[in-house]
Amino acid sequence: MSEAAAAEEAKGSKERSWMLRLFLISFAVLFFEVLLIRWIASEIRIFGFFKNLILIAAVVGMGIGCALGGQSSGQAAPKKGSALDDAVFPLLLLVISAILAFSAQMGLTNISFLFDPNIFVWDAIVLEATAFIRNVVAILSIFFLVVVIFDMLGQKLGIELSGKEPLKAYSINLAGSLAGVLVYTLMSYLGTSPGIWLIVGCLSLLPFFRKPAHLAMFAASIGFAFMVTAGSIWSPYYRIDLKPFEIATSGGPVEMGIHVDVNHDYHQKTLNFRKDFLDKHPALLDSNEFQIYYNTYNFPYEIAPQCKSVLILGAGTGNDVAAALRHGAQSVDAVEIDPAILNLGKKIHPEKPYDSQAVHIHNNDARAFLANDDGKYDVIVFGHVDSHTTFSTMASVRLDNYLYTKESLESATRHLSDRGIAALSFAAGTDWLRSRLYQVVKAVSPVEPVAIKTQFDNAGSITILWGPGLDSIRQAIAERRAESVIDPAELSQAVEMPTDDWPFLYQKDRDIPMVYLVMLIVVFILSSIIVVARMRLDLGWLVEYSQFFLLGAGFLLMETRAMLAISILFGSTWLVNSIVIAFVLIMALLANWAVMKAKAIKEWHGYLGLLVTLTVMYLVPLGQFSGAAVPVKLLVGLLILGLPFAFSGIVFSRALSRVDKPERALGINILGALLGGCLEYLSTVVGSNGLTILAIAVYVASWLVAMAVLKVRGTPGGAAS
Template sequence: MTVAPRVRLVLASALMLFVELALIRWTASNNLYLTHLTNFVLLASFLGIGLGFLRGTRGRDLFALAPVLLGALVAFVLAFPVRTGTTTGGRWQLVGSLGMGPLPRPVSLAVIFLLTVAALGFVAQEVARTFSTFPPLEAYRLDIGGSLLGIVTFAGLSFLRMPPLAWALVSAAVFVLLLGTRVRSWRWLPAAGIALTVVVLGLESFVGPYQWSPYYKIRTGSAAGGNVRVEVNNTPLQTSMSVEQARTNSPFYFFPYTYAGSRDDVLVIGAGTGNDVAVALSQGAKHVDAVEIDPALVQIGRDRHPDRPYDDPRVTLHVDDGRAFMERATRRYDLVLFALPDSATIVTGQSALRLENYLFTTQALDRARSLLDTGGTFAMYNYYEPWLLDRYANTIRTVYGTAPCVQLGPTQGQRQQAVLTLRDDASTGGCTTTWTPRVGELEPSVDDRPFPYLGSRTIPPFYLVMLGLVLLTSLVLVRWVGGPLRQMRPYTDLFFMGVAFLLLETKNVVQFALLFGTTWAVNAAVFTGVLLSVLAAIEVARRVTIRKPLWLYAGLLAALALAWVVPGDLLLDLSPVPRFAVGVTIAFLPIFLANLLFAVRFKDSASSTTAFGANLLGAMVGGALEYLALILGFNALLVVVALCYGLALLTGRRHLLPARA
């Protein structure tokens, strides 16, 4: 079967982005080394795609090996998982298959990195070969159209909560269609790779009590007393239990009510399977707003919680991000409760932003305080390491001006149960065990730098080592696969544009997470919006002759300055409709101008695949520089973006001569 070139490019581009998104999501669900390094696979993907474009039409066509490498990657990750286990003393530790020790972290990450680079590189070579047969802008246009198809398909499968088998079948169908009858010898090899991927992911999808939410790989199991134990991404999350069992086994659920006044109206953030909601009802709540971001956890609570709290008419359930719900809320509450909000996963496409990070900033706690009725109580509880308890207690003190009440429970390894409470008027409600620092008065998190789990303004040494090795490996592979680096010298400006664009995209992801929530739907909408902005820029570049491209740099700088002076938390004061309008304008105007600048430059490139490869490799470096936000905050990334576009201007100024009619 022959596939038309335009259709081939769209399908190959869709496959490339679909596989990238699936790998980012799936590998982190099976390997805890990747839980806080989701952009590790993103960096590997960008490197592989860049190498595929640099190789382009040169040398042997290796697309048929892509399903083989993908099958090997899937088999490796499932054969050598990294999950949480317990020692004989009850302490947590990382374990591998059959309770044995996991592979050493450097070995595990190195194999995943190299297999991801190879698999995406071979897919990208197929894209590049077809890409090179079209004029640069037409090829770019079709590539973006395919990327849109890939992200919409993956978002649709996430919405339907489809297991990895569905992802494998979609990829397999596109592989079969694109490979067709091209593979004359060794035809069994790609077929074996496709079959291995489908079989392995099929077994994972249907053997064992697993289900897939838009955020997690969820495993449920039976616990003592008919309770349900829930594990997400190979990590224990919670155990649903009746109120009576909680009173005996987990009394900390009741601590927030010890010094609370009225508890008629309760807001529970992080409702999970319903334990906290059931306790609130048992304590006399007349109305409970239960907020949980994951619909699958809610369904488990509906179906299997012993007390069926979500069936109670006093409960209103909201499947939503906790911070986003608070920003929209108009009701006042007697108790606002942050109930063990620990997501164990990171926002897709972002290196260090977990789903709950925006709940623990000074701005978020200030908003929670504003929702308290007169005499109302704020409470939060979890298992905390001493330094993290100090950070949260100091954050509460920063907002209220008073040290909170601290009620301590049993320890679990290095962590201790703790409940922090304070009244709306900054009183403790009679509690005398107020917080005193044990580690120190750690700097509170803020919306611009929402990293509560980072002890200080630094990039952890492991991240620095990892990024250094990734960049060194990238340099070696680019030289080996792509040939002399001087072939990319004419496209140095496109390289810097790639660095800047990835950072700009990162800033938009976190901006919209703050404005509208860290939900998968918001995340998918942002990436779709970015691609639509790119497509709009391409259409303008195809139809309009821009005689003075230098003015695009001036417009881009002005748009970046606007985004700089209007930080995201300022927009939270707006109502939803104007917040959306202003947020979209501020976020996507620089993206549109940046891509218009890229498109104007790209359409005259002598080698479209080399130029595109240089841009993609720049994006990979941008993914590494993203970690600067851990020190500087996200708004400061705009300065780095401006500097990178400045370097693009300096290195590409010869292309900015006025165009002739």
Template structure:
């Protein structure tokens, strides 16, 4: 029972850390893999110290309090930090991070690399996980039989992920998450434990620090209006969402995301441009409109203003909380209009299911998620919206006379050029491109501090718009203060008009430098729109090096100081013969009390070392298989958190079924499982990611799941058979978790070779694990 509970607690705490820390530590939202790997390092070190006479769970409340306090302090001083924290050199970046360019614009005297901030949190989060990891290692040692122990571990993990999924579904705030964590920790601390020195009471300070840690999370949980804050905080499945009713600002994970603006007040010109261009070439108003990234409703409000009276508008957004804020607070009430149908869905998934030639206009409405898709991969939530295949989906759903509007603050000239080239490739015509404020020439290496707008379509759609600019001297003026409406026709003007109380914005077509083929397009295989070139960026390489060093630091800090006894309770089993011992008699056999070394002992140690090497590489390979599964399912079924949860649940269930198969059949030879595993990985490597797009839904689900989860089936047999042979399950499981760190680091290779060929690395890891297989 202890193993079941501690496994559930660890997974729940891991997910809580992945959600909470990026929402408080500046720009860590782009590096959630750091939080995930810190959890694996801490869990691994904890399992490997299960034999230590120090009980690290006693210090876990201290580390939790310090980590949460560090997050709170970094949150409070974020306005100062954002000007000195350097995120991947945003003046000339390898990877663009929206909202991370403050120090580029102000040029501070010194900057702090974001890797140092991430490194600090890496150490603290890893330290938090050591205590629970040690409890899990000891619980493994107490369960009779390795197969049963692994089954309890998986079952507890399943409960942990389901419990956290329920918290996400009901927007439960962090104070509740960490209250559950505190109760779980107290349960284990208050249980009687016996070691060589006798019972160890729980100190009052430990309980107080747990309570203090929980209280630290109250302020940003949105449950109490503290210190007169004029901010409403809600925890969606993706973000911490802060809404400021006074000015309509929506902030997600510390970065400004949207501003609710009525169409009756000054606002972004881009909201109106698709309709003004349509009007300029004397086309009828749009009747079928699709807005992807509808958010709080600004784009939908303008669509209602300009669309035909009988128009139908589909508003798609993946974020439920922001959509609800727009429904409740937008002054134009766009979501109350009967012409609007809202869809809480992944944009690419919606495009894929939409009928062909359905829409007159498709709008990408400032689509940028500011967050990674999951802690397992380097893609962002919107990555699959900007691939060439996604643009082909847009073209498919557009009518022959339809237009595609795309706009955002893209920051870098090479990013603007990549989008222009992908749109040109998809539609067979150069899109109309302009910036606000106007910038007539954009070079590839230029920092673009402007709003860039694209209007794409076939040549007979965009050609007249382009010609309208030429006929008007390549310049238009558009009012930004006076409401732009179909009634006053306050649209384009060749000369700057004059009028009381009016302000005007100048629009010019931008001439974008051609890359000459040097910019690879974002594709479903390589969906890294914001990465300059296929490579592992320098900041990631520096972060990997720092992560490896800090992992060693964590191990050195928590390593066993003696080879003595460990806290234990219950029954302990030995491998192979299944014999058991209880109480103090079990300690020398399992904990590893010193004894004279014999030749047999040395041979056993060498055999155990070989097994630990195998467990290490099994962990590395499995991490990459999980990553591939998450990314592949995001492409096929959408990048929603529900899809992610189902994928993780399915992986754990598949592993559990494999474990039950091993318990029933009791296989001893693994060659057949390795052959099946390599064959399954080869099939995943050879079948393109998008092979199942467009199939019947039932066929798509069956075929995709059969392909993606096939490697998990065989890995789910290899692991428990190997784990069953371990003389020390705590060390075996800890080494397997350490291997996951290697797999997580290797995942960055996807930025170089794409996700499909990432499986080659997984094959290498599994082959390395098979070398030690004797049977």
């Protein structure tokens, strides 16, 4: 081999090695992001409802690390990091794994954020204030820990990006991120636990952390993960734990079924109402707790004019299904979003309702089922659907929110037969939530609804009945449940009506709740301090890369809006969530490829297309397509929700092609998600479609900034040509 050929071969080998390293670190960054968001939320409950906090911590860390990773400190090549620096990530991964493994013993599992408004005794308030401070310190400590973890990973990413051709490096970065999404989706489908996730994540980092000390810390982290999850079941949504459920009777405790916890919080129980079981334990009939459960599950079928065909939304482990079968239902459609909960019902429910030939199981989002089903039902039951997690890490909307909107209940009402009734049961807890549920039902019901107190799991629980068959049984309800029927005047409190645009069932008013506002302010201040301290930003940085910062904010707003819109078209399932993220990355890859191949594509083309398509997204009500055929919905999703990502990709790639330091531009762009994550909470004020207007405003600002930089500096860094 000639010397020239050998040199060429060495150059090619070095290039392939760099591409592999960049692909792997890009994979690892995204994979660890979704891993930690999911795992932390499963072990420390408050992060299940504030998933944005971990997302914000991750993007702050990634942004800082990536922007700084390529700095050479005056050297010709970027520094690779000292031995101490390299040990930080494995050590912190071990620390966070240990914290999650012992979160219950450390008192972190059930920490809260704000005072209990029902505590009025001064001494108790002092104690509550102490707990409040302790909890805030704990939350912010975990936030800071996640920031540093992703700072370390971001630095590795920045090093691999530094000095490389921007668009080629960006393509590899996107491909690695896409692989991370796909592998995590596979892990979720297989029902794997955090121990398996960590094995996959750590394997992807072996080219960067391969010293014996690093491997030992990785192994210890994996060990902690397996230890904390031993005996648990992992669905795509939750960590699930089981324990026996007993009811106290005069003859001693009677085991009635299985108590199901998700993410360390009560979720549901399997209950045995078989006649032979009750005959064996007659003392159960004298138990008030037993009577509450028995009456709540059986009542809709006992009073229904007929119940040959039944639809159960949120079938869970099968209690409602079993009740329908006990009352002679000939056909039961059981809809449950969580495949693991369904499988549990098949295995552990004492009445084995899912084994019946009359039962048709649908592992689907209830709202999506309603949109695509054309059946008519004698009884439709909303089975105490109460989510314990958000639909997406980027949105404040909880998994069940779209089931209780006006549009959803209208859809359910259309599925009732001429003599059909619907029953919505909910452990409401508060007066305003009971009023909201009653009023949204009243808005869609052809007759005045009937509300009944049930005391199911709490004193504020309620069952609301409506439908065309209600008038024929109204008198029977009044006679049989006279002490439980609620006067409609008690449910007349003025409340916001939940709609597809404003689906926030658990939020009383159209504003940013104090708990969110305080947390956002604290997190934003802390994040700003970290950014300034780590990056020592000067005016030149702010001017040169401000376009990328705003592009990052606009992108997160647009992605969140698209995620919510897609959930109406296809349902709020984990698979829809993963597909949307993968689709966004694919669109960015295609846009980047187009910019690399077609020099005629200008940045202003992307901006113009972006603003036009975002305007269309704002003006077109996507809910009208929810019942359309799948090909139609796919076409609508591609044109109305997909094209904006293609145009935003063109804008970003064309801007990136002009910068000298792609790692810095990408890092600042990631930091922009901090602003976008905070602005996302405004959806609780302006509605989900209002996020589109916010995204348009941010993108217009980025365009103006880009043109201003071009005019003032006359350099390519951020120009909008």
